[in-house]
Amino acid sequence: MAIENRHIGRPVPRKEGREKVTGSARYVDDFTFPGMIHGVTVRSPMPRGRIREIRFAKNIPWHEFTIVSAKDIPGKNCVALLIEDQPCLADKFVNHREEPVILLAHPDKYLLEEARRAVQIDVEPSPAVFSIEDSLSKKQIIWGEDNIFKTYEVEKGEVDRAWAAADFIVEGEYATGAQEQLYIEPQGMIAQANPKNGVTVWGSLQCPYYVHKALARLFDLPKEKVRVVQTETGGGFGGKEEYPSMIAGHAALLAWKSGKAVKLIYDRAEDMAATTKRHPSRTRHRTGVTREGMLVAMEIDFTLDGGAYETLSPVVLSRGTIHAAGPYSCPNVRIRSRVVATNAPPHGAFRGFGAPQSVFALERHLDKVAATAGLSPDEFRRKNFIRAGETLAVGQVVQEKVQMEKLLDRALELSGYHQKRARFEKENPRSPIKRGIGFASFLHGAGFTGSGEEYLASEALVAATREGKVQVLAGSTEMGQGTNTVFAQIAADTLGLDLDQIEILRPDTSLVPNSGPTVASRTTMIVGKLVENAASAVKNSLVESGFLKSSFTPSDFGEACARYIDKFGPLQSLAKYQHPSHLHWDDNKYQGDAYGAYGWAVYVAEVAVDPRTAEVRVEDFVAVQEAGKVINPVLAAGQIEGGVAQGVGFALYENIVWQEGRMANGQMTNYIMPTSMDVPPIRVYFEEIPYERGPAGAKGIGELPLDGTAPAIANAIAHATGTDIREIPMTPEKLMDLLEGAHE
Amino acid sequence: MNESPRKVRVQCEINGKAYTLEAYPMTRLLDALREHAGLTGTKEGCGEGECGACSIEMDGALVNSCLIPLAQVEGAQIRTIEGVANAAQLSFVQQAFLANGGAQCGICTPGMILAAVNLLSRNPEPSESEIREGLAGNLCRCTGYTKIFASVVDACRLARQ
Amino acid sequence: MxxxxxxxxxxxxxxxxxxxxxxxxxxxxxxxxxxxxxxxxxxxxxxxxxxxxxxVWNLPELRGIIATRTHVSLGALTTYSEIRRNAIVEQEFPLLSRAASETGSVATQNRGTIGGNIANASPAADTPPALLVYDAELELISAHGTRRVAFHGFWRGYKQLDLRNDELIARVHLPRGRQNWRQFYRKVGTRRAQAISKVCFAGAAQMDARRIADLRISLGSVAPVVLRATATENILRGLTPTPALVHAAQEALGREIAPIDDIRSTARYRLRVAQNLLAEFCESLAA
CATH class of the missing domain: 3.30.43 (Uridine Diphospho-n-acetylenolpyruvylglucosamine Reductase; domain 2)
Structure with missing residues (x-):
């Protein structure tokens, strides 16, 4: 049946917007439960070593406190995720600074802080590892047998034989730093827990069923005895993907032991010191091209620093690996990758999830390859863009109607690229300020990789009430990106209803099905499609039962619902993910259809560099992407703009100063994210080529902007200054060194 | 705990209503608002005056409530996000944030709206650079600020009409 | 907390x-x-x-900006916002106006005071370089009376003040008559707002055609205290800037400052930026 888009494609206001602009939206710290007490975490003062003794100073009335250590854990002492190597509370041995060891709870928040300071964790230090190089050298083995969490090898064609066909071989090494998600709402949880009723937590989180799984394992409880409720979540960006399982466990352990509701909220300093960051990376490229500028061989070596425990590192590595060769057609590609252990707090999910690291390296490197081949950056890419029917590095034959050249044309046109490039090159020699313009072209796979979606087997439920209200029940969380609104638009248009007839239920594992985690640009495309299917089934039930004609008013719909429910009982439909039968993935060879669909994009950055201070200012930014179908243009543009701003930080400002595995600049004063004075005008444009398996044709877009922003800026700096930018964040300190090197 | 703690009683007006707040003199106004007055719309993002999530108006001036000790609040007139809308009628700034995508996750929004309201009270027709400067103390990680600038511009338009 | x-x-x-x-x-x-x-x-x-x-927030004696024939005096509790809004300060002491507007954000400018900025004695403070350039004097008050001291030298070392523990900073006095000096201010702090400076440079010069008749140079974040670069001033005073002279001044500045590596920047960067800003200041005098 034809669906009329009355809401899809329109900038309908955010579903929960009114609560947010009036301050009535309730985040975890806004809740107070009767008899609730507060919890804190006492953490390791050392990066690695054996816990000799834990001392409790005498100035604190300890009998008033609930004190939890590893021995109080009813189930397995782990934060269950992929494997179970990370303890919920360190017992006997610590593997990173800030590792949780002891938990305390008390009604008085102020006294609780005094008590936290009065617990001394005495650690006999063991040698620790703080860099990718030191981990790879294996002088100290700190994890497993070889410090390596995971490796991948991707092979396409015959790389070793291909070099002979290359006229030029270009090598380069690139690095990216850790990046803090810096959601403005710090992490926190409230828990109620006892043997009779089980464990319930409320909190700021992206993935209710991840937390659910971790709590069931930690307390050794059956699934139905664990309940996870998402409170309004003040930003996530990946930072609230895995770490909330840790905090939920801690709050629940304190609640279990004290018999009281326990609120455990991190302050900013603790959040920055203890929670996950984007994986630092090192990438080596060796690329063969012909005189004509055709790629003949790419050899890519990609390494991530995973921190002290495995957490999600293998999955981050996977995405980084698959994206490492970009949207280009090259007959011979080898990608070898690994993620290694260091004694830093575990690195984790952050928007882009490994891809921003490898895309930065590739897009910087290709500008150099182009120059070596005597081509401009755009001419070179034009020759090598992948087209429909061609094969990506992992062997996926691209089925989408890819239009990279069109995106490039549009981005260069909108940014005035060619005129500016020429003008800057003419003016720079005489100008005190050096200007440059650069771009990056890239793709980002939406949804889980390979067989991931099949394994997740996500579900979403749509139910109608007797009054004709429709509820959407999904485990997908709203954290600012627009889940509630997009689901409401999809459900409303599928059913032919008004938006206010749609209610999106707050994710609560006792009510909503498991829709998989809210990550990987999968919510709109994968779960949104389930919502569309379920809503469509509800409508079909009404039509097939004869209660609803094909054209109807909202009141007809309500009447039909009432009659259906009176006759047949509940009116609802549970949609389950069906993996497209044409998508095949081989996990052993790491080959096949990595993603059902990709977002495709070209981003252009214009910068001004002041050589006196080596400060870089991004003066203009154009982001052109193909996203299937834009469900809500305001929300979609908001995703891109926000992601570009994070990318500006990733490229220029956001530098974590590490001292012995500890973040030394863990304050918002000293970890520099962009303010309103620092972001360029961000001009966002969409192309739409509907994806038949996305709701109304939509694909995922949330992570795209993190991939292309930093390399576009880096290429622009290189253009402005003639320096070889191989590392981000390109702080003024580093750029000053490069500029001085350039003059020597 | 060698020195006996002494609480103070502070009289002030919040969103046009008289309050007596009893807490320690160095209690942050932020905590007094959230925990004593029950006004949880004001948020804590950093506790060090950097992020602006706790922005409120005190005697007409925009301040970070995490940096104001309660003892300095005696006699003050305070406006929080709960006092920006007039009964059920959203202010122009709130309407504009809603219509233009100025709020995403919403955690910076109360402070951002107070900063915008305060800016427009001083300068009803700000230029883009004045908007950028007026909001520079309010960090937003979601929007890249672009839709926030558009919201403020739109609020000016609504106010003109 | x-x-x-x-x-x-x-x-x-x-x-x-x-x-x-x-x-x-x-x-x-x-x-x-x-x-x-x-x-x-x-x-x-x-x-x-x-x-x-x-x-002390509400003490009226410590508030207000007063202009006399010879001085403009700011109460110690004058906020950055009040400094920014003041027309005389903007006209005659633009570096101070600039410094106030580049400190923190609107909310911190509404609460931060010039007296507090001085008493806190941070080497990265934004207004002191301007105050040193303007030969500011401080009026200190105690139960025993008042005394007036030059701001230059008031900070004796890192967080060391020439202030008795029974004294308050009452007012900051700025001598008038520098309108015709060429003035230059630049704060370098990674981002454009809410930044703590990595290098802050304030300079003013009285020009006699192309010759620098007199000048003041002050820098923040390059020493344990905000520094008046007197040795560098002495190199430039009375002369016409040439590339060689500017180079000599840069060398002198390098000897005069003592930047460090910390979580915000490096000694090498601070040194180079300080020297480059000195050159930019000299160029601005020729313009």
């Missing part, structure tokens, strides 16, 4: 006289508390050792 809040006292004297009396009768016990933009941050971080504070 890392501090134990019940430990802290903050009392509000009813008058300046009472405040001075408390400072005099219990020397060293009480510390003044004005806008709180520095002290509350330390409190949050659990790094505020002093526990008793006198709330």
């Amino acid at each position: 890392k501090s134990y809040i019940p430990h802290y006292r903050l009392e509000t004297p009813r008058s300046l006289g009472e405040a001075l009396q408390r400072l005099a009768s219990e020397p060293g016990v009480w510390k003044p508390f004005a806008g709180g933009t520095d002290l509350m941050v330390l409190l949050e971080a659990g790094k505020l050792p002093q526990r008793r504070f006198l709330n």
Whole structure:
């Protein structure tokens, strides 16, 4: 049946917007439960070593406190995720600074802080590892047998034989730093827990069923005895993907032991010191091209620093690996990758999830390859863009109607690229300020990789009430990106209803099905499609039962619902993910259809560099992407703009100063994210080529902007200054060194 | 705990209503608002005056409530996000944030709206650079600020009409 | 909140006289508390050792900007916002106006005070370089009377002040008559707002055609205190800037400052930027 888009494609206001602009939206710290007490975490003062003794100073009335250590854990002492190597509370041995060891709870928040300071964790230090190089050298083995969490090898064609066909071989090494998600709402949880009723937590989180799984394992409880409720979540960006399982466990352990509701909220300093960051990376490229500028061989070596425990590192590595060769057609590609252990707090999910690291390296490197081949950056890419029917590095034959050249044309046109490039090159020699313009072209796979979606087997439920209200029940969380609104638009248009007839239920594992985690640009495309299917089934039930004609008013719909429910009982439909039968993935060879669909994009950055201070200012930014179908243009543009701003930080400002595995600049004063004075005008444009398996044709877009922003800026700096930018964040300190090197 | 703690009683007006707040003199106004007055719309993002999530108006001036000790609040007139809308009628700034995508996750929004309201009270027709400067103390990680600038511009338009 | 809040006292004297009396009768016990933009941050971080504070925020004698024939005087409690809004300051002391507008954000500018900026004695403070360039004097007040000292030298070392513990900073006096000096200010702090400076440069010069008749140069964040670069000034004073002279001045500046590596920047970067900004200042004089 034809669906009329009355809401899809329109900038309908955010579903929960009114609560947010009036301050009535309730985040975890806004809740107070009767008899609730507060919890804190006492953490390791050392990066690695054996816990000799834990001392409790005498100035604190300890009998008033609930004190939890590893021995109080009813189930397995782990934060269950992929494997179970990370303890919920360190017992006997610590593997990173800030590792949780002891938990305390008390009604008085102020006294609780005094008590936290009065617990001394005495650690006999063991040698620790703080860099990718030191981990790879294996002088100290700190994890497993070889410090390596995971490796991948991707092979396409015959790389070793291909070099002979290359006229030029270009090598380069690139690095990216850790990046803090810096959601403005710090992490926190409230828990109620006892043997009779089980464990319930409320909190700021992206993935209710991840937390659910971790709590069931930690307390050794059956699934139905664990309940996870998402409170309004003040930003996530990946930072609230895995770490909330840790905090939920801690709050629940304190609640279990004290018999009281326990609120455990991190302050900013603790959040920055203890929670996950984007994986630092090192990438080596060796690329063969012909005189004509055709790629003949790419050899890519990609390494991530995973921190002290495995957490999600293998999955981050996977995405980084698959994206490492970009949207280009090259007959011979080898990608070898690994993620290694260091004694830093575990690195984790952050928007882009490994891809921003490898895309930065590739897009910087290709500008150099182009120059070596005597081509401009755009001419070179034009020759090598992948087209429909061609094969990506992992062997996926691209089925989408890819239009990279069109995106490039549009981005260069909108940014005035060619005129500016020429003008800057003419003016720079005489100008005190050096200007440059650069771009990056890239793709980002939406949804889980390979067989991931099949394994997740996500579900979403749509139910109608007797009054004709429709509820959407999904485990997908709203954290600012627009889940509630997009689901409401999809459900409303599928059913032919008004938006206010749609209610999106707050994710609560006792009510909503498991829709998989809210990550990987999968919510709109994968779960949104389930919502569309379920809503469509509800409508079909009404039509097939004869209660609803094909054209109807909202009141007809309500009447039909009432009659259906009176006759047949509940009116609802549970949609389950069906993996497209044409998508095949081989996990052993790491080959096949990595993603059902990709977002495709070209981003252009214009910068001004002041050589006196080596400060870089991004003066203009154009982001052109193909996203299937834009469900809500305001929300979609908001995703891109926000992601570009994070990318500006990733490229220029956001530098974590590490001292012995500890973040030394863990304050918002000293970890520099962009303010309103620092972001360029961000001009966002969409192309739409509907994806038949996305709701109304939509694909995922949330992570795209993190991939292309930093390399576009880096290429622009290189253009402005003639320096070889191989590392981000390109702080003024580093750029000053490069500029001085350039003059020597 | 060698020195006996002494609480103070502070009289002030919040969103046009008289309050007596009893807490320690160095209690942050932020905590007094959230925990004593029950006004949880004001948020804590950093506790060090950097992020602006706790922005409120005190005697007409925009301040970070995490940096104001309660003892300095005696006699003050305070406006929080709960006092920006007039009964059920959203202010122009709130309407504009809603219509233009100025709020995403919403955690910076109360402070951002107070900063915008305060800016427009001083300068009803700000230029883009004045908007950028007026909001520079309010960090937003979601929007890249672009839709926030558009919201403020739109609020000016609504106010003109 | 890392501090134990019940430990802290903050009392509000009813008058300046009472405040001075408390400072005099219990020397060293009480510390003044004005806008709180520095002290509350330390409190949050659990790094505020002093526990008793006198709330001076509402003392009217310490407020207001007054212009006399020879001076403009700012009460110690003058906020950055008040400095920014003041037309005389903007006209005659643009570096101070600039410094105030580049400090923090609107909310911190509404609470941060010039007296607090001086008393906090951060080497990265934004207004002191301007105050040094303008030959500011401080009026200090106690129960025993007032004294007036040059701001240059008031900071004796890192967080060391020429201020008795029974004294308050009452006013900052700026001598007038520098309108015709060429003035230059640049704060380098990674981002454009909410930044702590990595290098802050303030300079002013009285030009006689192309010759520098007289000048002042001051820098923040390159030494334990905000520094007046007198040796560098002496190289340039009385001469016409040439590339060789500027180079000599840059060398002198390199010897005069003592930048360090810290979490915000590196000594090498600070040195180079300080020298480059000196060159930019000299270029601006030729323009």
